[in-house]
Amino acid sequence: MDSHGQDEQRVVWAVVGTDIGPLMLAATGDGLVNVVFHASDAVRDQALERLAARLGGRPAEEPDSPLLAEAIRQLRAYFAGERHDFDLPLDWSLISGFNRQVLRELASGVPYGTVVGYGDLAGRVGQPGGAQAVGAAMGANPLPVVVPCHRVVESDGGLGGFGGGLETKRKLLALEGVLPEPLF
Numbered sequence: 001m002d003s004h005g006q007d008e009q010r011v012v013w014a015v016v017g018t019d020i021g022p023l024m025l026a027a028t029g030d031g032l033v034n035v036v037f038h039a040s041d042a043v044r045d046q047a048l049e050r051l052a053a054r055l056g057g058r059p060a061e062e063p064d065s066p067l068l069a070e071a072i073r074q075l076r077a078y079f080a081g082e083r084h085d086f087d088l089p090l091d092w093s094l095i096s097g098f099n100r101q102v103l104r105e106l107a108s109g110v111p112y113g114t115v116v117g118y119g120d121l122a123g124r125v126g127q128p129g130g131a132q133a134v135g136a137a138m139g140a141n142p143l144p145v146v147v148p149c150h151r152v153v154e155s156d157g158g159l160g161g162f163g164g165g166l167e168t169k170r171k172l173l174a175l176e177g178v179l180p181e182p183l184f
Contacts, residue, residue, distance in 0.1 A: 009028050009029070009055045009056055009057060009093075010028060010029060010057065010060075011026055011027070011028055011033065011051055011052075011055055011057060011059040011060070012026065012027055012059065012060050012061075012062040012065040012067050012068060013025060013026040013027075013034075013048065013051075013059050013060070013061055013062070013068075014061065014062065014063035014065070014068050014072065015039045015044065015063075016072055016075060016076070018075065018076075018079050019079050019171065019175070020037070020079075020164070020168045020171050020172065021037065021038050021039075021168070022038065022039040022040070023035055023036065023037060023039055023075070023145070024036040024039035024043075024044050024047055025068055025071055025072065025075070026047075026051055026059060027065070027067040027068050027071060027091070028055065028067070028091045028093070029067065030089065030091035030093070031088060031089030031090045031091040032068075032071045032088050032089070032090055032091065032143060032146060033051070033055070033090075033091035033093065033094060033142065033143075034047065034051060034094060034142045034143065035142070035143050035144050035145055035146055037144065037163065037164035037165070037168060038164065038165075038168075054093075054094060055093065055094075070088060071088055071146070074086050074087070074088060075145070075146075078145070078175075079175070081175065084111070084112035084113070084176075085111065085112055086146045088146065090107075090143060090146070090147070092104075094142040095140060095141070095142055098125075098127070098133060098137065099136070099137040099140050099141075101125050102121060102122075102125055102133075102134055102137040102138075103137060103141055103143070103147050103149075105121065105124050105125050106121060106147060106148060106149065106151070106152065107146075107147045107148070109124060110148060110151045110152075112148075112176050113176045113177050113178060114151065114178070115151050115152070115153045115173070115178055116151060116152055116153070117131070117152070117153060117154065117155040118131035118132075118134045118135050118138075118152055118153075118154065118155070118160065119131040119134075119155055120155075121134045121152060122134045131155075134152070135152075135160065135161065138152050138160075138161070138162075138163075139161065139163055141163070144163060144164060145172065148172075149162070149163070150162060150164075150168075150169045150172040150173060151173075151176075151178075159173075
């Protein structure tokens, strides 16, 4: 237990270079718990503070940890175009309720190379008319790329928002063949 009476959970992390910039990955004994875009020192430090506050303990930088090895391997294969889905244990402890329900449906029901509308995804979880709530769930996704919030778009074909930035969303959708590669 920590000084606040919470159980501490061992959290390990590493920064991995990708085609969309550095990603910080964090894992617990239960699985991958967090993926953070644009993992500069400042962004990484903020993410580590949030993880420590939510999960207890101080996350440890361990790029060679067995807890991260498979996630790193699968992400590298994904960005190399060799992998179309992720088969990883996920620790869902940073998300709950409706947001978790939506993200689990997204992870299992929207395959590589496809997109779904915010409203369509809301309907799949029994909340027709809940497009805005689905948008909020996408913004709260602690596991982007692996739980593919980049595959959720507006009903009129617009990209919608994206926590990693619209250029990152375009690159991920281009990697998956949904959008053409940028010309420059």
